[in-house]
Amino acid sequence: MQFLIKPSDASAWISCIRRAWLDKHQPVASEPDAFSQLLSEQGLVHEAAMLTRLEKQYLVSKAVSVEHTQSLMREGVPAIYQARLIDERQGLVGYPDFLIRHDSGQYQPADAKLSLSEYKKSTQIQLGIYRRLLATKLPAMVFLGDGRTALLGDEIEPAVDEFIDGMRRLLDLPHPPAVRYSHSKCRICPHEPYCRPEFEAREDISLLYGIHGMAADHLAEAGIATISQLAASTVESIPDVPHLKGSKRKQRAILQAKAHVCDELFKLSEPVLPEGTWIHFDIEDNPLAPGCERHVYLWGFLLPPYARNDFDYVWTDIESSDYDGWIGFLQKLDRYRAQHSRIVLAHYSNHERATIRKYAERYDMLQHATVAWLLGDESPLFDIQKPVLDNLVLPLQGYGLKDICKHSKLVDFQWENAESGSQWSVVQFNRFRRETDLTEKQRLKTEIIGYNRDDVIATRKLEEWLRRLSG
Numbered sequence: 084m085q086f087l088i089k090p091s092d093a094s095a096w097i098s099c100i101r102r103a104w105l106d107k108h109q110p111v112a113s114e115p116d117a118f119s120q121l122l123s124e125q126g127l128v129h130e131a132a133m134l135t136r137l138e139k140q141y142l143v144s145k146a147v148s149v150e151h152t153q154s155l156m157r158e159g160v161p162a163i164y165q166a167r168l169i170d171e172r173q174g175l176v177g178y179p180d181f182l183i184r185h186d187s188g189q190y191q192p193a194d195a196k197l198s199l200s201e202y203k204k205s206t207q208i209q210l211g212i213y214r215r216l217l218a219t220k221l222p223a224m225v226f227l228g229d230g231r232t233a234l235l236g237d238e239i240e241p242a243v244d245e246f247i248d249g250m251r252r253l254l255d256l257p258h259p260p261a262v263r264y265s266h267s268k269c270r271i272c273p274h275e276p277y278c279r280p281e282f283e284a285r286e287d288i289s290l291l292y293g294i295h296g297m298a299a300d301h302l303a304e305a306g307i308a309t310i311s312q313l314a315a316s317t318v319e320s321i322p323d324v325p326h327l328k329g330s331k332r333k334q335r336a337i338l339q340a341k342a343h344v345c346d347e348l349f350k351l352s353e354p355v356l357p358e359g360t361w362i363h364f365d366i367e368d369n370p371l372a373p374g375c376e377r378h379v380y381l382w383g384f385l386l387p388p389y390a391r392n393d394f395d396y397v398w399t400d401i402e403s404s405d406y407d408g409w410i411g412f413l414q415k416l417d418r419y420r421a422q423h424s425r426i427v428l429a430h431y432s433n434h435e436r437a438t439i440r441k442y443a444e445r446y447d448m449l450q451h452a453t454v455a456w457l458l459g460d461e462s463p464l465f466d467i468q469k470p471v472l473d474n475l476v477l478p479l480q481g482y483g484l485k486d487i488c489k490h491s492k493l494v495d496f497q498w499e500n501a502e503s504g505s506q507w508s509v510v511q512f513n514r515f516r517r518e519t520d521l522t523e524k525q526r527l528k529t530e531i532i533g534y535n536r537d538d539v540i541a542t543r544k545l546e547e548w549l550r551r552l553s554g
């Protein structure tokens with residue numbers, strides 16, 4: 084069967100070539116998750132705003148088919164919305180948001196994208212395919228969410244060639260290509276139910292946390308092809324391979340394999356936790372804020388003695404109150420600091436520290452006394468993921484807070500709302516922003532706050548669990 088290559092195939096191809104093959108040969112119907120739906124809705128809002136803007140400049144005609152697009156182009160209309168382009172000979176099809184007639188009489192493709200950075204390579208390929216379909220040397224345009232327009236010209240051609248050649252070779256394969264497991268990609272992939280049994284049946288080493296696919300390939304060449312074989316290996320019997328060099332990393336890999344086989348944890352050393360008054364801290368932020376700068380809508384804390392009602396927070400309804408939220412956060416910390424000695428502000432992963440730094444830069448407050456304390460040498464911030472990663476090998480494929488806390492043999496803490504998560508929180512917050520019914524708005528806010536409270540209770544439970552382990 085001859086498959087047409089679409090620009091949207093680029094993101095699957097970049098993420099996993101097996102997914103690109105399966106999408107064509109064995110497509111599965113899957114509902115996009117709520118976060119992807121939100122992204123798509125925001126993209127459509129931006130596209131509609133761009134259409135309104137272009138309509139002030141040009142007479143814009145909406146295309147309804149490939150033939151209609153060709154006819155509008157032959158007529159030389161100034162701008163075409165939702166163009167449909169196909170080139171059977173090249174095996175390409177594409178639907179640019181806009182075609183804009185250049186002074187030369189050629190059409191210039193343009194897409195509305197909220198941001199370029201997150202999807203850079205796939206966006207380049209996508210726009211490059213439009214140029215191929217139009218056989219134009221004019222640069223393609225990307226109308227960005229922050230009002231800027233990016234131009235993509237001949238510099239993207241090598242990436243487009245690589246994609247088209249790679250896709251053609253891939254689609255000619257009679258079977259899906261063998262790849263390694265990737266926890267971050269596979270767990271959100273619609274083909275996971277098809278692929279996972281294969282990975283498990285062959286005890287693929289890449290199922291293990293921290294084992295890079297390239298390391299798994301080299302280990303297989305050295306005769307260590309399964310998790311059981313790795314679990315039975317010694318540091319001395321494992322060769323130095325890319326992403327797995329040195330006795331420490333090899334020892335960890337062996338223990339990770341053993342943890343998987345026995346469903347047990349291994350202690351490398353005793354976790355050491357800092358002394359002081361622990362305050363658990365977690366933020367919720369909106370990466371889809373209209374200004375394209377992340378807006379922290381909730382700064383949450385769990386204070387001693389750590390009961391559910393010891394939760395404290397700063398909330399802002401809207402990005403225009405972003406500064407107020409930040410100042411509210413700093414004021415809370417000043418108050419805690421006055422009330423408690425030697426605060427340990429515990430959070431999971433580096434996100435909270437990085438966000439504080441970004442806010443300090445955003446508001447030019449790096450010299451502010453509270454900020455200097457937070458980010459300085461005597462910082463109270465403590466990433467509680469660190470003692471986990473440094474000291475423990477867990478029977479898990481991911482070391483996220485929920486992976487560790489929800490596991491019945493580990494922390495065994497369950498969130499009140501089983502559906503909740505950081506992307507869930509963003510979706511709920513964006514619903515909250517749009518909601519006009521005050522009762523529903525309050526309900527959404529209560530739900531989000533409840534989720535954040537459970538997050539900080541979870542880090543408290545993790546702290547207690549680590550203390551029991553080292554006791």
Ligand code: SF4
Pocket residue numbers: 099100101102103105262263264265268269270272273274275276278279
């Ligand atoms: S489940 Fe993983 S390996 Fe399979 S297609 Fe999806 S991303 Fe690729």
